[in-house]
Amino acid sequence: MYKRIFAVTAAILVLAMIAVAQDKPEIVKPPAGITVEAVLCTGIEDREPVGAGDSFPADVEKVYLWTKVTGLAEGETIIHHVWLREGNEMADVELPVRGNPWRTYSYKTIPPEWSGKWEVKITGADGNVIESLNFTVGAKPAETKTEAP
Numbered sequence: 001m002y003k004r005i006f007a008v009t010a011a012i013l014v015l016a017m018i019a020v021a022q023d024k025p026e027i028v029k030p031p032a033g034i035t036v037e038a039v040l041c042t043g044i045e046d047r048e049p050v051g052a053g054d055s056f057p058a059d060v061e062k063v064y065l066w067t068k069v070t071g072l073a074e075g076e077t078i079i080h081h082v083w084l085r086e087g088n089e090m091a092d093v094e095l096p097v098r099g100n101p102w103r104t105y106s107y108k109t110i111p112p113e114w115s116g117k118w119e120v121k122i123t124g125a126d127g128n129v130i131e132s133l134n135f136t137v138g139a140k141p142a143e144t145k146t147e148a149p
Contacts, residue, residue: 058138
């Protein structure tokens with residue numbers, strides 16, 4: 001039990017030191033050896049993302065953020081998926097990371113009237129941004145022009 005507490009405390013301290021050293025950066029890299037992979041998609045099947053993209057139709061209903069954390073030392077930590085629409089926070093989902101590697105996800109239900117520019121920030125327990133992904137909902141596909149013969 002003490003090893004788990006030590007590992008989590010050490011990870012938090014490393015993230016805090018990085019944040020202080022970089023004078024409030026927009027995105028903080030995770031500690032050495034830890035990687036975060038993130039995919040926006042329309043669903044999760046067999047713990048993997050499906051329908052990946054960065055632009056979704058207005059009738060998408062739900063957009064998922066699938067995240068894989070690799071390289072975490074023994075113990076448990078927390079990450080957050082912070083969903084923003086047009087710069088306004090719409091949800092903050094707390095997700096435990098309990099192993100190595102660890103896959104997790106959250107989703108946001110998006111009604112058609114919420115079309116526009118979205119962002120999801122992955123943050124550590126300390127609130128520092130580790131990764132940020134932008135996407136649009138309701139973006140119209142580029143129109144193709146056909147010329148008359």
